[in-house]
Amino acid sequence: MKLSSEPAGKSRELALRRLTETPLDVLVVGGGIVGSGVVRDAALRGLRSALIDQADFAAGTSSRSSRLLHGGLRYLAQGRLGLVREASVEKRTIGQIAPHLAQPLAFLFPGRRGTSWALWKLAIGVKLYDALCGMRNFGHSSVLSVGKARHSLPGISTDGLTGAVRYYDALTNDARLVLDTLRSAEKHGATVCNYTRLAAAERRGDVWRCSVEDVETGTSLELKTRAIVNATGPWSDKLPHANTSLRLTKGVHLVIDRDRLPMADAVVMAEGDRILFAIPWGERMILGTTDTDYTGELAEPSCDASDIRYVLDVTNATFPEAKLVESDLVSTWAGLRPLVADRNGNPSDISRRHEVKMNEPGWWDVTGGKLTTYRLMAEETVNAIARFLANGAVRCETASRPLLEPSEVGHASAIVPPAVSESIVRHYCQHEWVRHLPDLMIRRTSWRHYRRDHLRVASEAASWMADELAWNEATTQAEIAQYTTFCALAQTTTNG
Numbered sequence: 074m075k076l077s078s079e080p081a082g083k084s085r086e087l088a089l090r091r092l093t094e095t096p097l098d099v100l101v102v103g104g105g106i107v108g109s110g111v112v113r114d115a116a117l118r119g120l121r122s123a124l125i126d127q128a129d130f131a132a133g134t135s136s137r138s139s140r141l142l143h144g145g146l147r148y149l150a151q152g153r154l155g156l157v158r159e160a161s162v163e164k165r166t167i168g169q170i171a172p173h174l175a176q177p178l179a180f181l182f183p184g185r186r187g188t189s190w191a192l193w194k195l196a197i198g199v200k201l202y203d204a205l206c207g208m209r210n211f212g213h214s215s216v217l218s219v220g221k222a223r224h225s226l227p228g229i230s231t232d233g234l235t236g237a238v239r240y241y242d243a244l245t246n247d248a249r250l251v252l253d254t255l256r257s258a259e260k261h262g263a264t265v266c267n268y269t270r271l272a273a274a275e276r277r278g279d280v281w282r283c284s285v286e287d288v289e290t291g292t293s294l295e296l297k298t299r300a301i302v303n304a305t306g307p308w309s310d311k312l313p314h315a316n317t318s319l320r321l322t323k324g325v326h327l328v329i330d331r332d333r334l335p336m337a338d339a340v341v342m343a344e345g346d347r348i349l350f351a352i353p354w355g356e357r358m359i360l361g362t363t364d365t366d367y368t369g370e371l372a373e374p375s376c377d378a379s380d381i382r383y384v385l386d387v388t389n390a391t392f393p394e395a396k397l398v399e400s401d402l403v404s405t406w407a408g409l410r411p412l413v414a415d416r417n418g419n420p421s422d423i424s425r426r427h428e429v430k431m432n433e434p435g436w437w438d439v440t441g442g443k444l445t446t447y448r449l450m451a452e453e454t455v456n457a458i459a460r461f462l463a464n465g466a467v468r469c470e471t472a473s474r475p476l477l478e479p480s481e482v483g484h485a486s487a488i489v490p491p492a493v494s495e496s497i498v499r500h501y502c503q504h505e506w507v508r509h510l511p512d513l514m515i516r517r518t519s520w521r522h523y524r525r526d527h528l529r530v531a532s533e534a535a536s537w538m539a540d541e542l543a544w545n546e547a548t549t550q551a552e553i554a555q556y557t558t559f560c561a562l563a564q565t566t567t568n569g
């Protein structure tokens with residue numbers, strides 16, 4: 074367990090040493106939400122567990138989502154009741170075990186004549202949605218007249234408008250959900266290490282021998298484990314011994330100032346059969362998303378000019394008076410959905426189901442699913458591992474056990490970014506595995522996406538980080554320069 078007085082570098086050295094010291098029961102590869110859920114569950118069941126990520130925790134898809142805990146109202150229209158029920162139960166479970174990460178959010182979905190979204194269909198849909206949640210949804214759905222819809226959605230297009238329904242999901246903070254899950258895992262005995270990559274694995278007898286690279290130094294380490302979980306999301310067909318088939322689709326989000334679309338509730342914006350969201354996020358509004366097949370590089374998918382055009386066009390069609398243009402953007406991000414392959418049909422129609430498969434003795438591939446269903450995916454995975462390791466007696470507790478104790482929640486503002494302060498930067502460096510500027514600016518705080526002055530903040534924060542992480546002047550300047558270039562490139566893509 075990390076002690077508050079340990080320097081950040083020292084605790085990483087200890088974690089790396091612990092990885093190799095004693096053979097593990099379970100090595101989880103991938104520190105997105107799925108891997109984090111698995112390692113916490115395994116640790117709570119008393120398994121000797123560790124998790125590694127080749128980059129920062131949550132650097133993949135799990136910091137690039139729409140940040141919703143949702144059953145998926147649109148899957149009802151596709152008749153996927155089982156999937157919606159599963160996710161609806163899970164969203165409530167997260168609401169109970171981690172209330173600081175599930176802020177109830179009302180959505181207004183306008184009904185329009187001559188479209189797939191007739192008001193009467195929506196009215197039945199939202200009642201069913203509440204029922205699939207066991208009538209324990211974050212709020213009760215209702216139907217609004219045209220007048221009330223127009224009042225609640227200032228500037229909404231009245232084209233064919235017949236009213237609206239109001240239904241409920243919750244807003245979360247995807248990267249914070251990962252980090253808090255890892256904090257809990259570490260507290261219960263798991264070792265977690267970012268910037269550590271699985272390079273090779275070979276099974277000898279009952280044991281997997283793994284070669285792991287410390288990405289920070291290029292050093293190679295050897296470790297032994299009885300089971301491995303491949304939870305590498307978009308990378309999951311790249312690992313040795315993996316037997317998965319993925320279809321990757323890209324989704325982008327745009328961030329604008331809240332006063333450009335001043336609404337209290339989230340809004341569903343329909344474009345044909347697809348739907349997009351406008352989601353209030355403190356002083357900002359998140360617009361998204363897209364769903365297009367993707368074959369490019371995996372680490373930093375970009376939001377290109379056509380993605381931006383599409384999201385702005387749909388938003389402007391829904392709110393013609395907003396007249397949003399590119400210069401309204403505070404920031405953008407793009408993420409890749411690691412969907413279980415289904416070569417047919419529209420990306421938006423591909424199921425978000427998950428798969429937990431043991432391909433070789435002791436090797437599990439866990440793919441698909443959603444942020445919302447991560448806990449269930451982890452439970453199924455660890456159930457299977459516990460059976461395999463003949464350790465089946467310990468039951469899963471993650472559906473009822475709080476993610477953090479109330480005293481542990483304190484420091485961070487969970488949904489909306491915290492205020493900039495030296496103490497919070499030092500806290501993240503000491504307790505939350507920060508190694509580089511983007512770890513702080515994107516995953517720990519979201520300042521990069523929320524604050525227009527994030528470059529100034531990055532430069533200020535770097536001086537505090539330098540102290541904590543023993544950076545010399547050259548390293549500090551290199552970190553600032555890399556962060557600035559990274560953001561400028563994202564901006565060029567945006568403008569280009």
Ligand SMILES: Cc1cc2nc3c(=O)[nH]c(=O)nc-3n(C[C@H](O)[C@H](O)[C@H](O)COP(=O)(O)OP(=O)(O)OC[C@H]3O[C@@H](n4cnc5c(N)ncnc54)[C@H](O)[C@@H]3O)c2cc1C
Nearest residue numbers: 103105106107127133134135139141271306324443444445
């Ligand atoms: C645009 C978009 C919007 C979404 N919105 C929502 C939403 O609102 N609600 C919802 O419930 N779901 C949503 N999702 C789905 C959800 O975000 C994903 O299902 C989930 O984040 C996937 O998590 P993961 O852990 O499987 O993958 P990731 O988060 O990508 O984690 C995989 C990790 O594996 C690491 N890795 C890869 N190779 C190696 C290696 N060799 N060694 C060590 N580590 C390695 C990577 O660095 C990465 O951190 C959305 C997805 C997208 C793309």
